[in-house]
Amino acid sequence: MNTEAVTVITIDGPSSSGKGTVARLLAGRLGWRYLDSGALYRTVAVAALAEGVSLDAEDRLADIAKALDIQFRDSDGDQHVFLEDRCIDAEIRAETTGDAASQVARHAAVREALLGRQRQFAESPGLVADGRDMGTVVFPHARHKFYLTASADERAMRRHKQLNEKGIGVSLPALAKDIAERDLRDSSRATAPLRPADDAVTIDSTELSAVEVVAQILSHLADAGIVAVGKKT
Numbered sequence: 001m002n003t004e005a006v007t008v009i010t011i012d013g014p015s016s017s018g019k020g021t022v023a024r025l026l027a028g029r030l031g032w033r034y035l036d037s038g039a040l041y042r043t044v045a046v047a048a049l050a051e052g053v054s055l056d057a058e059d060r061l062a063d064i065a066k067a068l069d070i071q072f073r074d075s076d077g078d079q080h081v082f083l084e085d086r087c088i089d090a091e092i093r094a095e096t097t098g099d100a101a102s103q104v105a106r107h108a109a110v111r112e113a114l115l116g117r118q119r120q121f122a123e124s125p126g127l128v129a130d131g132r133d134m135g136t137v138v139f140p141h142a143r144h145k146f147y148l149t150a151s152a153d154e155r156a157m158r159r160h161k162q163l164n165e166k167g168i169g170v171s172l173p174a175l176a177k178d179i180a181e182r183d184l185r186d187s188s189r190a191t192a193p194l195r196p197a198d199d200a201v202t203i204d205s206t207e208l209s210a211v212e213v214v215a216q217i218l219s220h221l222a223d224a225g226i227v228a229v230g231k232k233t
């Protein structure tokens with residue numbers, strides 16, 4: 001299939017900006033496919049750490065990315081990630097994995113190895129893709145691009161709340177420091193740095209819920225004749 005013929009909506013943004021939640025909700029409202037690109041990099045990190053591969057070993061990491069046996073399976077309205085038929089949902093959402101994934105993602109060879117795999121997600125009736133370079137590199141011809149951001153303090157508090165709900169105790173200052181480091185690493189890397197696409201609509205979600213952000217996006221999409229078919233959640 002010619003992926004450029006498929007309607008793609010990209011949602012980029014920094015860590016804990018809410019883009020994953022928004023993208024999942026939006027895909028559900030539209031009845032479209034959803035791509036969590038961050039899960040790919042996190043899975044590479046999980047596989048690398050399991051094999052004892054250094055996060056600085058670009059060629060080894062690229063080989064892992066090329067051979068990655070990953071599957072996304074939908075169940076009960078949620079998407080689950082499997083590596084070699086083993087569910088790794090908990091592993092890829094760990095803070096240590098997120099930090100490792102950010103280090104893995106800075107390597108050009110790894111990004112190139114995952115590029116085609118990400119583009120294969122573009123299937124009719126459409127795709128909602130979230131990440132850090134969806135609108136700038138992976139789907140530069142997408143007709144609908146959004147960049148979701150929030151204040152650093154708000155993003156740290158959101159992540160702190162998520163982890164507390166999972167019974168994971170992490171200090172708020174430590175999370176704020178980690179997010180700042182990821183922001184710097186993601187925005188300053190030589191390959192596909194985090195930034196809004198020139199034609200992206202930027203939405204500051206600091207004072208907005210995920211549902212309110214989705215409503216804003218749907219309002220923009222309505223002007224292009226794209227309307228929701230699913231129920232609000």
